[in-house]
Amino acid sequence: MEEELKRLQRENQELREQMEELLGLREQNQRLREQMEELLGLREQNQRLQEQVKELLGLREQTQRLQEQLDGALQQIEELKKKAKEPPAFVKANVKKTQQNKPRKKRKPEHNKARK
Numbered sequence: 001m002e003e004e005l006k007r008l009q010r011e012n013q014e015l016r017e018q019m020e021e022l023l024g025l026r027e028q029n030q031r032l033r034e035q036m037e038e039l040l041g042l043r044e045q046n047q048r049l050q051e052q053v054k055e056l057l058g059l060r061e062q063t064q065r066l067q068e069q070l071d072g073a074l075q076q077i078e079e080l081k082k083k084a085k086e087p088p089a090f091v092k093a094n095v096k097k098t099q100q101n102k103p104r105k106k107r108k109p110e111h112n113k114a115r116k
C-alpha cells in the first residue's frame with residue numbers, strides 16, 4: 001500500500017509537471033498567435049507601402065518629364081526674347097506726327113466749282 005501511495009504521488013507529481021508545461025505551452029501559443037496577427041497586419045501595411053512606392057516612382061518619372069519639358073519651353077522663350085528685340089523688316093518705325101493740330105487746308109475757290 002505504501003508503494004502504491006508513492007507511485008500515485010510520483011504520477012501526481014509528473015502530471016503536475018506536465019500540467020505546468022502545458023500551461024507554459026498555452027501561454028507560448030497565445031503569444032505566437034498575437035505575433036501572427038501582428039505579422040499579418042505588417043504584411044498588409046507592407047503591401048500598401050509597396051503600392052505607394054510604385055505610385056511615387058511613377059509620379060517622380062512624370063515630374064522629371066514635365067521638368068524637362070519646362071526647361072525646353074523656357075529655353076525657347078529665351079531664344080524668342082532675343083529675336084524679338086529686332087523688329088521685322090516690314091514694320092515701320094514709330095514716328096511722331098508733326099501736323100496734329102493744324103486746320104484742314106481748304107481748296108482754292110477756282111477748284112471748288114465742280115458742282116453747280
